[in-house]
Amino acid sequence: MIGEIIAIGDELTSGSVLNTTSYFAASHLFAAGHEMLAMTTIGDDPEVIGRTLQQALQRADFIVVTGGLGPTTDDLTNAAVSSALDRPSTFYPEIFKKIQAYGTSLPTGQQLSLEKLAWLPAGAHALHTEAKMAGYFLVQDGKPIFFLPGVPQEMKDLLLETVITRLAVWEGEAVRQVRQKVYKVVGLVESEINRKLAHLEGRDPRVRIGYYPVFPEVHVSLTVTGPSSQEVESVFKKYDGQMASFLGDCCYGSGRDTLEGVVGSLLAGRGQTVAVAESCTGGLIAHTLTKIAGSSAYFSGGVVAYSDALKERLLGVSREIILRSGAVSAETARAMAEGMRRVTPVDHALAVTGIAGPSGGSEDKPVGTVYFGLASPDKTQTYLFHFSGERTQVQALASQTALDLLRRHLLGLDNGCRTV
Amino acid sequence: MIGEIIAIGDELTSGSVLNTTSYFAASHLFAAGHEMLAMTTIGDDPEVIGRTLQQALQRADFIVVTGGLGPTTDDLTNAAVSSALDRPSTFYPEIFKKIQAYGTSLPTGQQLSLEKLAWLPAGAHALHTEAKMAGYFLVQDGKPIFFLPGVPQEMKDLLLETVITRLAVWEGEAVRQVRQKVYKVVGLVESEINRKLAHLEGRDPRVRIGYYPVFPEVHVSLTVTGPSSQEVESVFKKYDGQMASFLGDCCYGSGRDTLEGVVGSLLAGRGQTVAVAESCTGGLIAHTLTKIAGSSAYFSGGVVAYSDALKERLLGVSREIILRSGAVSAETARAMAEGMRRVTPVDHALAVTGIAGPSGGSEDKPVGTVYFGLASPDKTQTYLFHFSGERTQVQALASQTALDLLRRHLLGLDNGCRTV
Structure with missing residues (x-):
């Protein structure tokens, strides 16, 4: 599908903080078979947030929004979304309960401001109620919009654990199956790995290989998509073997290995x-x-x-x-x-x-x-x-x-x- | 002034390469008193490039575009600009001469493709004819648009050496002045700082306070905007004193201090x-x-x-x-x-x-x-x-x-x- 990523935060538009979350999201969404039409970074300005969201809705199949979900007064994403999409701000008691459970060890002042995290635009669904920052999604004009925290680690976990699989399900009643594996490589630079694996690329439209330098390592993703899990599994097995063989002992592990x-x-x-x-x-x-x-x-x-x-x-x-x-x-x-x-x-x-x-x-x-x-x-x-x-x-x-x-x-x- | 940054390249939207140039540009433009309304990353797609440029022209005072100026076939920025702004592609002999002088050390195949670098939209002015990649600017609807190479070091040099000074001259009689300071805080969590400073917020439309947790620190920004540098300076001084007093010795430094x-x-x-x-x-x-x-x-x-x-x-x-x-x-x-x-x-x-x-x-x-x-x-x-x-x-x-x-x-x- 065609997606857009919107990153929100004054710290990004002022160049105080380098935006790595959009890059991370783009690379993993791309590996899962999606293309990004645009990645937009804007400040904590409700009007700009609303307009950017409206524009993305007009041209993309799905949207990933990061940042501005936090407890402080300059976190304005939820209010901007409520207003732009005409979805009244609504209190979600179950989300608040989860947040409270996490917040019991915090001082009283901070606990109070946590309530803000449970006020979401009407129609929001929590992405992952076990996570510290749940994130949420809602469907507007038949398109899914995912809202993730701007904190890189929390955003990354939610993207990998929920967004990519939900998109795979969303994509078709013929539910397209996806299998992905990330190989962790040490001691080789990206272009060397590219050379080793280039002959595996472009041979099969169901197979995509991605290269992501995560200094000082390089991560390589193998993504196989197809109509049935049986077909996907068989193609995946064949390519997984080849990847392992060509990366050799420079590949120290996969997935969440360090x-x-x-x-x-x-x-x-x-x-x-x-x-x-x-x-x-x-x-x-x-x-x-x-x-x-x-x-x-x-x-x-x-x-x-x-x-x-x-x-x-x-x-x-x-x-x-x-x-x-x-x-x-x-x-x-x-x-x-x-x-x-x-x-x-x-x-x-x-x-x-x-x-x-x-x-x-x-x-x-x-x-x-x-x-x-x-x-x-x-x-x-x-x-x-x-x-x-x-x-x-x-x-x-x-x-x-x-x-x-x-x-x-x-x-x-x-x-x-x-x-x- | 209000600016927009547009970064162009399929390698960015596919998440193969982390976009650091927009961050660099935003931080230096911000320090020079400009605010970014949006930073947009798009692929090498002429239609999307044209539309993004048109939109930025409608809402920003100036635009910085990076990437897609190179000699290979997937570099499409110049063609897209020619078409979107109705400025016929024009050959610039002086630019070609400079490029040739630089290109003599390149193999023949590459020398030929260098001619492409001298075909620019009508009305383009080279930014820096001594640089390897000149970059150019043109004025559309009374607004300056800067086109810089996507290669980080070349882009950074041109931005610092030409764009920021040209913008200062352009701004002339001081349209809007901006002053910013980032306070680095240790030993207090975001919500505690928020509580200490909340009474300073919303009192003056010229003043903005932002909170950015950069674990384990929190950075707080004070941004003052106004019509004259004298006014901005006086407001900034007053607020700077208050920030310093309320943050106290938990603030260990500012700006790029660690x-x-x-x-x-x-x-x-x-x-x-x-x-x-x-x-x-x-x-x-x-x-x-x-x-x-x-x-x-x-x-x-x-x-x-x-x-x-x-x-x-x-x-x-x-x-x-x-x-x-x-x-x-x-x-x-x-x-x-x-x-x-x-x-x-x-x-x-x-x-x-x-x-x-x-x-x-x-x-x-x-x-x-x-x-x-x-x-x-x-x-x-x-x-x-x-x-x-x-x-x-x-x-x-x-x-x-x-x-x-x-x-x-x-x-x-x-x-x-x-x-x-």
């Missing part, structure tokens, strides 16, 4: 543990590992040895190595990893030392030069990578690479496909 | 240093500090003491303290901070130990209980906070709070306004 989650499961499954010794990543690897609930079962901690003094003091890296090879060197990475294993009884220790920039680079070791050490019971290995990008990008790539090196080590894979 | 940048500047300005000892934040505080280029001047590193063994081994926290008071306690936070200062010669050491969840909580110490220690040359202080939210939110709030405690300590502020 690299740190996959590494954590591998460690937990083996009853093994890890510690980290970080210089240029400044704690990012440790923090990424501890995003996973229960990571204390396999992660014991680490050292952020940002200064040479701490590398010596806490990790026992000898001054001689630093003087001879430099703080950014394979020798230092090795000494940091082995030092970390001496400090705490873990199976594996990851070490990273490099030049995140923007300054500190030399002709020999330009910005983006990063050495990795991985010390395990049987041996210590070191690796050299050159990353490009700004400081925070180099840090993110280095952290991702460290985790991927550990994943590959745990799975007994070589380092072959990496090209970063 | 909390870690402000803390870094305070440390650097005093010639002081910091190290961190983290448990539940797992390295997030260290990583946040090292996002700032040059942070090695004041940040020496730290320990991620996720396990009790590392707390003992690296920070010298006695087993007795952990057994008596627990790993999550004021005593342990104090011992971690003081231990960190013994490990490395820094002025300040921040320590965090808490329960990020989802498990590990008890009746006494529920999920979200976080103790902080701040050891400085003269004394060590400990703090207890209760945060709500999911694991990563608790971690983010704890990291932010640790940095804010250090900011407050460096500025000699009390801990009064915090309510999280």
Whole structure:
């Protein structure tokens, strides 16, 4: 179907906040077989909201609206919709009950303003009553309009869990079936993946492949649509096998998998543990590992040895190595990893030392030069990578690479496909 | 003036590429005193391009169009503009000469297609003939329309170097002046800030206040518009003073300030240093500090003491303290901070130990209980906070709070306004 996305918020039109939700929605709607006629960003202005909605209704088959649903006085979407579509603002007790249940831990002042969230245009249906911010949809002129919160994570969850499936059902009495899988890829850039998979594209109108850089990863979606679930399932199975084969071991998982989650499961499954010794990543690897609930079962901690003094003091890296090879060197990475294993009884220790920039680079070791050490019971290995990008990008790539090196080590894979 | 931004490209509406150029343009145009009525993203479709342009001409004072100016067959902006505005496509020899000069290093096939870049709608003026991609503007219905390449860096350069200055000249006798300031707030939730500032809203039609939760912070914008810069300045000054007074020391900065940048500047300005000892934040505080280029001047590193063994081994926290008071306690936070200062010669050491969840909580110490220690040359202080939210939110709030405690300590502020 032809869709339009409308993002609402003064913070967007003033350029205070980068609009990533429209992009996310467009990419997943496109992968599910829809095309966007326009993506419009407007401020919290009821008149402009109303006019934009009216215009979209005239030319699109469905509309996704994000933002302006919150509890504060500058959230005006619901009032604007009520007025533009002539649907009186109506109190929804069931929605309020759910919101209250979530809000019991909030201070009284905030609880009161939550009531505003349950006043919606007449005819609204909650999209997902279990979610914190329900979102809603209504049907106007025979077209579905979805209203989602502007907070990126809440919007993304609702889009994936409710909007895409509801649209699939909406699309036809002959109910078109959709099957989608998102492959998570590490260590390859978008154009390389594109080259690997290009021959799978355009061979079958029921099959669509999409590429979404989610820095520092790339996500690839396979979407199969068709009239029957049997047909869809059979085509999906064939393509899924091919995707897996061509992406190879650069694909660390799918769906909601995360690299740190996959590494954590591998460690937990083996009853093994890890510690980290970080210089240029400044704690990012440790923090990424501890995003996973229960990571204390396999992660014991680490050292952020940002200064040479701490590398010596806490990790026992000898001054001689630093003087001879430099703080950014394979020798230092090795000494940091082995030092970390001496400090705490873990199976594996990851070490990273490099030049995140923007300054500190030399002709020999330009910005983006990063050495990795991985010390395990049987041996210590070191690796050299050159990353490009700004400081925070180099840090993110280095952290991702460290985790991927550990994943590959745990799975007994070589380092072959990496090209970063 | 009131502007509209139109971004053109199938790669944008399909969600293959994140549109950052509209955001960049909006933020710089806003800072220059313009307001965006809408930012529209559409595909390379001549009819949609024409209609979108016509609509923008009806309601905006100026338009910035990006994308679709390139040499390939799917670049259709110029043809669409010629047709929509009834301006025959015209060959510009001087522009072609410049393009040729740039194009001599390109292979023959590409050189030929460069001629396409010199065919523009009648009445077009090159924006910057020295640039690789010139861009152009034309005046329609008395309103300037700027056409810029979609390549982010080229677009950004042209916007800053030509569009903003040309608009300033165009505006001439100051049609409408705008002044904006974004206040960055830490330690207060959106609805609390809303309550503090609600009495400032709606009193003056020239003044607009916006609330933007950028978790874990809240940003508040003050926008003043009026007919003369003198009037705007006087209203702005009055409101700026009131905003500052009501937000108090929970406002750590404005504009492009970040909390870690402000803390870094305070440390650097005093010639002081910091190290961190983290448990539940797992390295997030260290990583946040090292996002700032040059942070090695004041940040020496730290320990991620996720396990009790590392707390003992690296920070010298006695087993007795952990057994008596627990790993999550004021005593342990104090011992971690003081231990960190013994490990490395820094002025300040921040320590965090808490329960990020989802498990590990008890009746006494529920999920979200976080103790902080701040050891400085003269004394060590400990703090207890209760945060709500999911694991990563608790971690983010704890990291932010640790940095804010250090900011407050460096500025000699009390801990009064915090309510999280």
